Amino acid sequence: MTMVSPQKGSQQPSDRGAARPTAPRSRRVWGRPDLYTSYRQDMAMLNTRPKQLGVLAIVVVAAILPFVTSDDLLKILGTGLVLSIGAIGLNLLVGYAGQVSLGHAFFVGVGAYAASAIAGDPEGRYIGFGVDIVPVWILGGGIAAAVAGAIVAPIATRLRGLYLAIVTLGLVVIGGYIFTEWRDLSGGAQVGREAPQPVILGSDLTVDGAFTQEQKLYWLFLVVLVITAVLARNVARSRVGRALAAVRDRDVAAGVMGVELGRYKLIAFVLSSFFAGVCGSLLFVANGVFGPERFTLLLSVQFIAMVLIGGVATVSGSIMGAMLIALLPRISAELPSFLPFITSAANEHPNIFEVEIALYGALIVIFLLFEPRGLFGIWVRIRTYWKSFPFSY
């Protein structure tokens, strides 16, 4: 990528947005898609025409997918969309800021319970405030998780690397206990409580109408995902994102350059928890019921797997990874027809449930060994191959 800045100094990037530079408008040179004539162009969210068109095409395809897909597959894809939100959040923390957290399941849980409590029936068996407006309980779940993140962050920002990973693992254990024990909120182990009702403009999305429940929920999830993905991408390319990358690459150097380490680690934690909370608020809407045993270490590891399999420090990679992980149960359910030694009976071995869990582990190991940049890295290779076709480099 080349960057030409004809008037150096007058085009300093302005992150506050208040003082837009009055530099001459940048223009694209026809036939030279990689030539940027301004810093603004280089830092744009989608900085090439193929990216703009490609993303538009993907969003359009995703939006019309419910018309051509069966409902059971749509439900899995919808779960993938929701998991993508959480994966993007974890990627902000792990990928962009370099803070390894195994505690994502805890924040997802906080978001799920906060949203259920806000939307819950005030007359019901569990805590509920009866505000069933969708944006309210989604934001409520996100904010509750963000507050939890802000409470944890002072401990977490003192720690680095593996110490942090183990402490956040402890968070999942302690959180799991609280969720199980607080029966008024969670319904207790093996019982669970109802997920929030997705009601938009008076119509309940879980009731089949002109469109089925799966179709309507899928669109809801897609809209929320697009909003959060744009948000995350904007954070990543802003002052905050650059500060987080500096903290990740060398925290001492970042500190010397004037990046306040504590502040930016706090920001990373709060943002990541917020995304986790939004993910949690939507994660069980399709199922309707969820119990406290969902928020275990396995869920955290699944999110880690999404980030690593998808691609560290990429938003699109997070979505790809989450989709793959969401499809994994379906893939392993199809396996017995190809590999006869795998059974679908739970009391025989090796069964599909074991294969599914083992696949998480195997995929993490295989990707880290052979494609550390994840699915996104595979895409980059394909792109580079065709860009320079027929030359190999």
Next chain:
Amino acid sequence: MTGFLTAVSGGLGQGAIYVLLALGFVIIYKSMKVVSFAQPAFMMAGAILVSYLTPRFGFAGAVIVGTISIGLVALAVERIAIRPMVGKAVFVIAIITIGVDIVVRVVAGAFVGTDPLLVGDPWGLDTVSIGDVQVQQRHIAALVAMIVVVVALMLFFRFSSMGLAMRAAALDQEAAMAQGVSVGAVFALSWALAGGLAALAGVFAAAGNPIDQTFWVVALAALPVIIVGGLDSLGGAVVAGLLVGVVESLVRAYHNDLFPNLATNTGPLAPYVLMMVVLLVRPHGLFGTKEVERV
């Protein structure tokens, strides 16, 4: 007072199991600067393997064969999954060990079956009386085994040439290589030792109770132990292991007096809460080396 001493004795027994696990974590950490999250899987695999071997070799023979076998499995894992990653970011290697943990655990879990699986230890839940206190034999056995292992490790690190090589590699990898230490052999041996220790811990953790699919969770409590003791301190692992074991056992015993409103026992939480408290005061654990950042 009797109740208190019973709880302490049970805690020391549980703590001995934590010490065995934590020593494995610390040995790997000292050689590679990586926390291996695969230890729970090796512990579970060890206990299950021993329970399959006991009918053939007898308990003592099964423990020896099982410990060595899991050590070899750990060696193979290091060779296949970890060695190619040497030099990469530590958290990447740590995450790989999580992946390894999941795979090994699922494979081992497939052998649990529906019948209660027992390691075939001679102690069960029998007790001996020391004064007024009823002490479980399996706790005494775990404590004795732990002391034997710690002494053996101490002798190994102090007096054998391989032990010296491991200490040298832990202190400064490049300098050790320059002196002719095979750092690869050090990595391999540290993983084998850790695997064997985890398997041994698994045997004592499984004594008296059947093994089930959630057996590995016991080993997670060894993570707070290494944090409390300090990631790179073998002595810290011993002290913190016993400390965490005793604290957990006391909280478990006095749960109803401490928290009458909470139905679920808070014992399993105690290690994690203790870890958080210690970290607030000492971010590198009780005996860990303080990290010095050079700019």
